Amino acid sequence: MHEYKTLLWEQADGIATITLNRPDAANSLNLEMAHELMLAAMRCDEDKDIRAVIITGTGKMFCAGGDVMSFQDAGDNVAILLKEITAYLHSANARFARMSAPLIIAVNGTAAGAGFSLAISGDLVLASDKAKFTMAYTGIGASPDGSSTHFLPRLVGLRRAQELMFTNRVLSADEALEWGMLTKVVSADELLTEAQALARKMADGPSLAHGEIKSLLLSSSSNTLETQLELESRGIAKCVSSEQGKEGLKAFKEKRKPDFNRG
Known part of the structure; x- marks a missing residue:
């Protein structure tokens, strides 16, 4: 079994919990995390004992998006790096979307860039009342990845998706709920308990x-x-x-x- 370095993996009673675990880097997504997310998604897709999946993050951030410093360090090879990262990330996106187990995202803090994309890709999305959401991609001259151009217009409509992607407007958890991006907003100290209860309901279901x-x-x-x-x-x-x-x-x-x- 793969030993994760950027994720925490827990599995018990039909529920798998995947925690993004690069708190010193705002849980930003680098090549290693993208690869490990793909492996975790494949594991969830293949293990018939897994009947619900939770994704959350350690610390105060859910995920700040891509690891921009690693992009900078790649120099002239940045395009190759981004294609490799998205090959892994998009494989994870596809498998999480097509596995039988419902995917529950517990957004514990700010979700930006690829973190925003991952957050809204769940079947059920809970967010801490302290969470914030911003696309952020154009801030570094980039376009979105991680499935948000598929899911976001379907959730909020084209006009609002355009506003979020072009302007990097920051949404509070309550605004994100009002816009249709979330299932429920809960207090920060109740987030994981609520996610686990929802996962239990899904795991016990058909x-x-x-x-x-x-x-x-x-x-x-x-x-x-x-x-x-x-x-x-x-x-x-x-x-x-x-x-x-x-x-x-x-x-x-x-x-x-x-x-x-x-x-």
Whole structure:
């Protein structure tokens, strides 16, 4: 098993918790962290015992974005470095989006640049009331990465996405919630407890149905109505005929809470 140097990994009772762990560098994303995020995402995607995933950060920052000092140090090779970093980061983004387990992001502090992109990519996003959000990319003459050009317009609309990307407007947690970027804002000292409770609810739920929901939502804006209807039909049929579906139907009939861990 990979020994992480830039992340903390915990796994227990169906929940994996990934903590960005470069507090002395504001949890900024360098080549090593991007690679380790990819490996962690692959692990979450392949391990059937993982039924919910939490991503959070150590210290007062969630993630300040890319490690700009490493970009500067790369000199004339910076384009190669950025292509390598994004190859790993985008592989992680894709696997987190397509794995069956719901991804819960617990934004413990400022999320900027790639940290902003990662923060909004979750299926459920909780934020500390002290969190702030800014795209920040154009501040160093860069365009966005990390999936934000896909997710952000879908969450807040094109006009607001343009404003955030072009002007680097800083949003408070409450503003981000109002704009539709977050699921819930909680007090800083309750953030991880809330995230763990939500992860527990997801881990105890129907993992096959969760995976189908993620897949259907990811494809909904690019499919025709008829294609999406066919995917919905096939998805619900697969879910209900599975062991988890059979348990759900049986529990409904018997007027009890279903135990989806059986399936």
